[in-house]
Amino acid sequence: MTTHAVRIESVSKIFNPGRPNEVQALVDIDLDISPGEFVTLIGPSGCGKSTLLRLIASLIDPTGGTIHVNGKSAEQARLDQDYGMAFQRAGLFDWRTVARNIELPLELMGWKKSERERRSKEMLELVKLGEFGDHHPAELSGGMQQRIAIARSLSFSPSLLLMDEPFGALDEMTREHMQDEVLRLWSETGTTVVFVTHSIPEAVYLSTRVVVMSPRPGRIATTIDVDLGGRNDDTRAETPFFEKVTEVRAALRAVEAA
Amino acid sequence: MNVPDRLRPYVAPLVAGVIILAGWEGTLAVTDPDGFVLPPPSDILGALVENRTQIWSASRNTGFVIVSGMIVGVLFGIVAALLVSRFRTANEVITPLAVAVNAIPIIAMAPIFNAWFGLLSPRSNQAIVVILVFFPIFINTAKGLTLVEPAQIELMESYAASKWRIMREVRIPNSLPFFFTAMKLSSSLAVIAAIVAEYFGGRQDALGPLITSSAGLTRYDDAWAAVLAGTLIGTVLYFVSVLLERFAMPWHSSMRNDPFAATR
Numbered sequence: 001m002t003t004h005a006v007r008i009e010s011v012s013k014i015f016n017p018g019r020p021n022e023v024q025a026l027v028d029i030d031l032d033i034s035p036g037e038f039v040t041l042i043g044p045s046g047c048g049k050s051t052l053l054r055l056i057a058s059l060i061d062p063t064g065g066t067i068h069v070n071g072k073s074a075e076q077a078r079l080d081q082d083y084g085m086a087f088q089r090a091g092l093f094d095w096r097t098v099a100r101n102i103e104l105p106l107e108l109m110g111w112k113k114s115e116r117e118r119r120s121k122e123m124l125e126l127v128k129l130g131e132f133g134d135h136h137p138a139e140l141s142g143g144m145q146q147r148i149a150i151a152r153s154l155s156f157s158p159s160l161l162l163m164d165e166p167f168g169a170l171d172e173m174t175r176e177h178m179q180d181e182v183l184r185l186w187s188e189t190g191t192t193v194v195f196v197t198h199s200i201p202e203a204v205y206l207s208t209r210v211v212v213m214s215p216r217p218g219r220i221a222t223t224i225d226v227d228l229g230g231r232n233d234d235t236r237a238e239t240p241f242f243e244k245v246t247e248v249r250a251a252l253r254a255v256e257a258a
Numbered sequence: 259m260n261v262p263d264r265l266r267p268y269v270a271p272l273v274a275g276v277i278i279l280a281g282w283e284g285t286l287a288v289t290d291p292d293g294f295v296l297p298p299p300s301d302i303l304g305a306l307v308e309n310r311t312q313i314w315s316a317s318r319n320t321g322f323v324i325v326s327g328m329i330v331g332v333l334f335g336i337v338a339a340l341l342v343s344r345f346r347t348a349n350e351v352i353t354p355l356a357v358a359v360n361a362i363p364i365i366a367m368a369p370i371f372n373a374w375f376g377l378l379s380p381r382s383n384q385a386i387v388v389i390l391v392f393f394p395i396f397i398n399t400a401k402g403l404t405l406v407e408p409a410q411i412e413l414m415e416s417y418a419a420s421k422w423r424i425m426r427e428v429r430i431p432n433s434l435p436f437f438f439t440a441m442k443l444s445s446s447l448a449v450i451a452a453i454v455a456e457y458f459g460g461r462q463d464a465l466g467p468l469i470t471s472s473a474g475l476t477r478y479d480d481a482w483a484a485v486l487a488g489t490l491i492g493t494v495l496y497f498v499s500v501l502l503e504r505f506a507m508p509w510h511s512s513m514r515n516d517p518f519a520a521t522r
Contacts (some may be wrong), residue, residue, distance in 0.1 A: 018439040059412055078418055085416045091409035095509050104427070108417045136509045162416075 003071040005160055005192040006033040006056055011065030012021055013051055013218075015222035024217035025051045029238060031211065031220060033194065035159070036188055039086065040110070040203040041211050042193045042248065044256060048218025049196045050164055057085055057162050070159060081109060084153030088168045090145040092137035092152075099124065099133035102152045109156060123151040127186065143174035147181065154185060161186075163195045167202070176236075179205055183231060200252070204244045205231060214255040221255045297479040305483040312468070317487045320465040323380050323452045324491060327387025328444060334388065334436070335395025342396075343403035343429060344421070353400075360393045365454050372459035380464075383455040390451040391444045398440035435510060438503040445495035449488050484497025 007246040013026040026048040031040050041049040054060045055067055058074035069077035077083065084105070092101050102120040103111075111119070124130045127147040129140075137145055146166060153161060163182075167175045179202060186193055197203050203210045207226050226244050228235055235241055261269050279299045286298045297305075302485035306313060338356065341348040364386055371382035406428055414424045456466020465484050503510075 033360065054412075057412075057416055059415055078416060081417060085413060087409040087412070089407065089409045091407060091413050093410065093428070095507060096435075097509075105417050108423065124462055138509070139416070 001231075004032045004068065005035045005037065005070060006031070006235045007068040008032070008056070009068075011055060011062045011067060012054060013048070013060070014063045017063065023198055026055075026062075026218040028219055033192060035192050036190055038183075038193045038195065038206055038208045039211060040175075040197055040207040040209075041213060042200065042203045043213030043221075043252070044129070045198070046217040046218070047213040047255075049213050051165050051218065052213075053162055053196050057083060067247075073091060074090045077160075081105070081156060082158060083162050084156065084158040085162045086146075086149050086153045088165040090137070090142075090149040092145055092148055094136060094138055096111075096137075097133065097146055098129070098135050098137060098140070101137065102155050103149060104152065105156050108232065119155055120151075123155050124235075126154070126171075126188075127181065135143050143170055143178065146170060146178060150178075150182065150185070154189065154191070157189065157191075159191060161193045162193050162250050163193065165196050165198070168197075175202070180231070182206065200245055200248050201236065204228075204241060204248055205236060210248055212251040212255060222251050224251065275333070277292050283350065294478075301479040302482040302486060305477075305479040306486060309480060309483060313483060313487050314374055314433040314461055316465045316468045316484065317491065319380070319461045319463055320452055320456065320488065321491050323383045323456070323460070323464070324387060324448045327384040327452065328391050328448045328495070330384070331388040331391030331448075332395050332441070332444070335392045335440075336399055338392075338396045339399035339403055339433070342400050342427060356393060356396055359389065364389050365451060366493075368455045371455070377459045380460050383452055383460040383464075386455040387448050387451045391448050393438040394443050394447070395437065398436040402436030403429045405436075406432050414486075431507070434503075434507045438499060438506070441502070442496055443498040445499055446492045448495070449492040453488050 005196075008029050009029040011026060011029040012024075015025055029052060031039075041052060043049050050079075051060070055062050056069065058069075061075075061258040067074040070082050072080070072082075091097075093104070093193040096104065099120040100115070102123050103116040105117060106116045120133065124133050127150060129144060129147060129151075132140065132144070132148075137148065140148070146169075150166065152165075153163075154258060166182075167178050170178060170240075182193070183206060185191075193206075195203075195206060197206075204226055205228070210224045210226060212221045212224065213219065224244070224247055228240060229245070282296075282299060283298045286296060290296065338352050342352050343349070368382065368386060371385055375381035375385065403425075404501070410428050410432075411424060414428060419427070453466045455466045457470055461465070465488050468484040470482045472478070472484065
């Protein structure tokens, strides 16, 4: 039996159960993600896609059902630091230099100083910000900060990368550039990625599989496999890309209409 | 005029200060040559030089009350803020209590404090400084410890970091700008608290009694000289806070070469 990177079985999540402000955020979620997949979660706001990501991260607990990451409980996976995470806001620490931001998870894991420094240097090269290690985050642009946040999430080579609309606050050009960056990192490191977005082209361009979710209560409406092969500058202008964008858009329309 | 960037923040206030003092001096020379209502700056400076031994000794005693009271008040404020942000029960107990104590007009209680600590003991003055300094430090630091970007906390939790680790890596650094703003507020508050408290008791060789006795003898230039000494203490404390701030958070963007940045 192969171990799933993520295995979600009939998971539901209710916020504030039994209280007047009770919200049924997710019902009946079943989703298996294989190692090396790039899965995006897409859907209108309120569909619970960020909640699902936080459940996988074990930042919150499900009301029902089970979640396994790398064959163990989500909480154990969190304690074992099996995944790296990146958010819409870079969430860098102003009081640390860029290099020491990248080293933060390594410090928490007890890496030796020399190894941490070697690693952060490598990561800075990887996101092409080699000369900025000694800068403070406030001195960098939004796109550069986001690249540092991604470098930080990858610094300890997690087998799973969880990303919550990491490019949501970036302009279109930076965004497309960052998408290529993430794809490059994904193919170079072989890590599994779960990526939350509300941009259809972004989902299609990045994923091997798009999971379309519907709101109130959040559930999985459909999943769409994507195989664009090696992406390049022309991919976004070619027919297969448009066909998949149309397919995902139709699925989202159906969700909205329901 | 080309002013080097390093000196820029100092030049403008200095020039303005000189103009104000000259205006003060010049106006009084015409309107109030006896300097009865308001002594000219030159008289105040003269009184400061003439009474330097007395003012120095009084300043040392008052300075001791201010600095010792501030240190204790700041330490209490920090500890209370740490407890409140870390333990829910502490928050439920300490915060309402601190708010209630803050509502008491503390300075008005100076005569009562004298009865507790002894009329001529500096302890009562110190106690007033401690209480007055405590509150802004406590409230601001607690705010800085709690007002943290949620993504930063989630990130630390995703690394399975302990509560204390989150405190050390995220909450405490995040609270520093708030803490130092409170420090700057407190430095002037502490001077006012100490001098007004001294009006009612404490050591007699101090700035408060020096101001009241000089004013009582209509030697207003001496009284002003003592006020000036208090001002200098407050200014020194302010800049010590600025220096500590720079030392503690060299990363802060409001730090770049402007000692008045935080108040702008």
